[in-house]
Amino acid sequence: MENVELQQDQVAIPTYTELPYYRKQVRIALRNCGIINPQRIEDYIARGGYLALAKALTEMTPDEVIGVMKESKLRGRGGAGFVTGIKWEFARRSPARPKYVICNADEGDPGAFMDRSILEGDPHSVIEGMAIAAYAIGSEEGYIYCRAEYPLAIAHLKTAIQQARDYGFLGKNILGSNFNFDLHIKEGAGAFVCGEETALMASIEGRRGEPRPRPPFPAVSGLWSKPSNVNNVKSYAMTPQIILNGAEWFASIGTENSPGTAIFALTGKINRTGLIEVPMGITLREIIYDIGGGIPGGKKFKAVQTGGPLGGCLPAEALDTPVDFDSLVQAGATMGSGGMIVVDEDTCMVEFAKYFLTFASAESCGKCVPCRIGGRRLLEVLTRISNGEGKPEDLDEIEYISRNMKEASLCALGQLTPGPVMASLRFFRSEYEAHIYDKKCPAKVCKGLITYRVIEENCTGCMVCKRNCPAGAISGEKREVHYIDPSICERCGICITVCKFDAILIE
Amino acid sequence: MAIVSSNSTTSAADPLEDGRKRAMLLAALYIAQEQFGWLSEEAIRRVAERLDLSVGQVKSTASFYTMFKLQPQGKYRIQVCEGLSCYLVGGADPIIEYVSAKLGIQPGETTADGLFTLEVVQCLAACGTAPALKVNDELYENMTFTAIDQLIERLQEQAE
Ligand SMILES: Cc1cc2nc3c(=O)[nH]c(=O)nc-3n(C[C@H](O)[C@H](O)[C@H](O)COP(=O)(O)O)c2cc1C
Numbered sequence: 111m112e113n114v115e116l117q118q119d120q121v122a123i124p125t126y127t128e129l130p131y132y133r134k135q136v137r138i139a140l141r142n143c144g145i146i147n148p149q150r151i152e153d154y155i156a157r158g159g160y161l162a163l164a165k166a167l168t169e170m171t172p173d174e175v176i177g178v179m180k181e182s183k184l185r186g187r188g189g190a191g192f193v194t195g196i197k198w199e200f201a202r203r204s205p206a207r208p209k210y211v212i213c214n215a216d217e218g219d220p221g222a223f224m225d226r227s228i229l230e231g232d233p234h235s236v237i238e239g240m241a242i243a244a245y246a247i248g249s250e251e252g253y254i255y256c257r258a259e260y261p262l263a264i265a266h267l268k269t270a271i272q273q274a275r276d277y278g279f280l281g282k283n284i285l286g287s288n289f290n291f292d293l294h295i296k297e298g299a300g301a302f303v304c305g306e307e308t309a310l311m312a313s314i315e316g317r318r319g320e321p322r323p324r325p326p327f328p329a330v331s332g333l334w335s336k337p338s339n340v341n342n343v344k345s346y347a348m349t350p351q352i353i354l355n356g357a358e359w360f361a362s363i364g365t366e367n368s369p370g371t372a373i374f375a376l377t378g379k380i381n382r383t384g385l386i387e388v389p390m391g392i393t394l395r396e397i398i399y400d401i402g403g404g405i406p407g408g409k410k411f412k413a414v415q416t417g418g419p420l421g422g423c424l425p426a427e428a429l430d431t432p433v434d435f436d437s438l439v440q441a442g443a444t445m446g447s448g449g450m451i452v453v454d455e456d457t458c459m460v461e462f463a464k465y466f467l468t469f470a471s472a473e474s475c476g477k478c479v480p481c482r483i484g485g486r487r488l489l490e491v492l493t494r495i496s497n498g499e500g501k502p503e504d505l506d507e508i509e510y511i512s513r514n515m516k517e518a519s520l521c522a523l524g525q526l527t528p529g530p531v532m533a534s535l536r537f538f539r540s541e542y543e544a545h546i547y548d549k550k551c552p553a554k555v556c557k558g559l560i561t562y563r564v565i566e567e568n569c570t571g572c573m574v575c576k577r578n579c580p581a582g583a584i585s586g587e588k589r590e591v592h593y594i595d596p597s598i599c600e601r602c603g604i605c606i607t608v609c610k611f612d613a614i615l616i617e
Numbered sequence: 618m619a620i621v622s623s624n625s626t627t628s629a630a631d632p633l634e635d636g637r638k639r640a641m642l643l644a645a646l647y648i649a650q651e652q653f654g655w656l657s658e659e660a661i662r663r664v665a666e667r668l669d670l671s672v673g674q675v676k677s678t679a680s681f682y683t684m685f686k687l688q689p690q691g692k693y694r695i696q697v698c699e700g701l702s703c704y705l706v707g708g709a710d711p712i713i714e715y716v717s718a719k720l721g722i723q724p725g726e727t728t729a730d731g732l733f734t735l736e737v738v739q740c741l742a743a744c745g746t747a748p749a750l751k752v753n754d755e756l757y758e759n760m761t762f763t764a765i766d767q768l769i770e771r772l773q774e775q776a777e
């Protein structure tokens with residue numbers, strides 16, 4: 111390709127790595143996704159697959175594997191960012207037997223599909239990572255807990271596990287060593303809280319997926335009270351590359367305290383949505399504008415939510431924040447598992463926070479009071495504000511309830527549920543105040559605070575809005591200016607979408 | 618529905634054996650639900666017997682997970698997505714309210730004629746063509762109120 115000389119008037123077609131969407135990306139966990147046939151182990155092997163496992167088994171002791179992982183400073187990609195090597199060492203030191211290796215594939219955040227893409231597109235990388243972890247901590251049995259909503263991921267995993275057994279990468283005496291390891295898949299049943307590691311293990315055991323207090327940590331007492339190591343899909347998927355290429359290579363990508371790459375599912379009001387893998391330390395601005403192509407329709411950027419329903423949003427002023435575990439927390443959001451949702455000026459931040467709160471509070475397992483009651487009360491306050499019935503003391507009330515939930519909830523679900531509300535209140539306080547004091551929704555979203563009106567000069571009396579109004583709130587004869595009755599109008603917005611003359615306005 | 622069995626390699630003398638049996642519960646509930654359409658008392662009792670658990674244990678576990686249905690389901694299960702992408706394009710709540718008003722049932726309920734159950738679900742992975750909803754296993758995208766009217770009308774005719 112490079113040798114072909116271009117005629118002067120010819121324009122080179124960029125290779126895909128030159129496209130703006132890819133140029134700033136570095137692919138470690140996603141290196142095979144979309145490139146190999148995930149149902150063929152031969153494809154994976156041809157790309158260097160299972161070499162890392164072979165290297166670990168033949169050239170390294172378990173302690174050396176842990177040493178490399180610690181040195182690479184890989185931090186778990188499931189959200190909390192705990193150093194993977196230290197976690198493995200912890201599990202290795204636990205004397206009880208048997209030990210379990212568990213992969214958390216319960217990805218439940220709205221707008222997140224990173225883990226699913228890896229499981230569907232490169233299942234062997236996860237299997238290989240788990241086998242390496244098992245060798246390191248001294249385990250012979252592993253579980254992949256996958257959400258039931260991902261049937262294709264489950265199907266690909268099953269095929270991959272069988273192929274790995276056939277090739278001798280799973281089972282007894284793997285690659286002629288005395289290391290044995292096999293894997294099972296467990297399907298979830300629709301409970302977000304099961305992504306929390308202690309709840310996840312309860313669910314594997316066939317019980318209600320309720321979290322329990324830690325300590326004891328899973329590394330000491332996990333599945334069936336035996337030492338267990340839980341990691342996210344992405345953490346395992348990165349492991350073989352670290353073993354193969356070395357800790358130094360991995361640490362050379364990204365930042366000092368967050369080495370390697372971050373994987374995000376870019377969604378919302380952004381031109382190029384999709385899955386990206388970028389070096390840690392890249393700024394939000396680079397992700398949103400250079401990779402994502404900015405905001406569609408000439409609208410203004412308003413906020414970006416990271417960390418999913420338990421994370422937080424950041425405003426335009428924070429766009430130059432480097433994306434890594436610590437900087438995001440410092441800025442007021444979290445890294446989370448990799449959801450990145452961009453919203454524009456048409457989004458009401460009270461409503462946005464309410465959306466995440468509705469999600470998170472509905473997922474409370476109900477075991478502890480601060481989470482169960484706190485979430486519900488917080489939602490009541492937010493609903494009141496978005497309905498235009500907010501009181502001046504409501505903002506203090508939000509802070510009070512949030513603080514309580516943070517301090518007293520049993521697991522991170524309850525502790526982090528107030529996160530999105532707190533962040534939006536911190537950065538968009540004036541929007542909350544407009545709802546409460548002026549009874550106005552600046553983004554013109556909250557139904558209790560807006561009215562739809564016909565602009566007389568523009569209305570041609572074409573009757574289209576009248577015919578389409580599901581509430582029957584619009585009156586008017588042909589070729590006469592129409593009228594929307596605010597007491598009947600349900601503020602669904604259909605009239606605006608169907609009007610060809612820009613004759614309807616939201617106030 | 619794919620049910621995954623953990624092909625246990627341990628012998629009967631393994632002290633973990635009871636735990637492994639219980640670990641089959643979710644998979645067993647999926648199978649029962651597939652057979653009976655929902656988890657009736659009868660279905661629960663059978664699962665409990667097979668796994669040496671009490672009916673209470675099985676019920677308590679099943680009730681924790683949204684995918685297990687402890688009530689009979691309508692012939693058509695309408696699952697409206699309340700995911701973020703649907704919400705951002707004006708779907709989710711307005712659509713749920715619309716279907717709910719149209720059928721006269723709240724989410725989680727079934728119409729008296731046993732025809733429709735309304736459910737609110739998370740992302741249906743149709744974000745690019747939101748708002749989305751599902752009827753049984755069929756996906757409907759780019760939903761509007763008019764499209765919903767037509768859909769429900771068609772289902773009613775089909776059922777007759
Ligand atoms: C409510 C809740 C949901 C979670 N969901 C997930 C999830 O879907 N996937 C995941 O890997 N970790 C999830 N976590 C974090 C896990 O508890 C755990 O920290 C993680 O699986 C550890 O893996 P890592 O060290 O590789 O990050 C969740 C935590 C909480 C509190």
Ligand code: FES
Binds near residue numbers: 701702703704743749
């Ligand atoms: S959010 Fe509705 S389909 Fe994804």
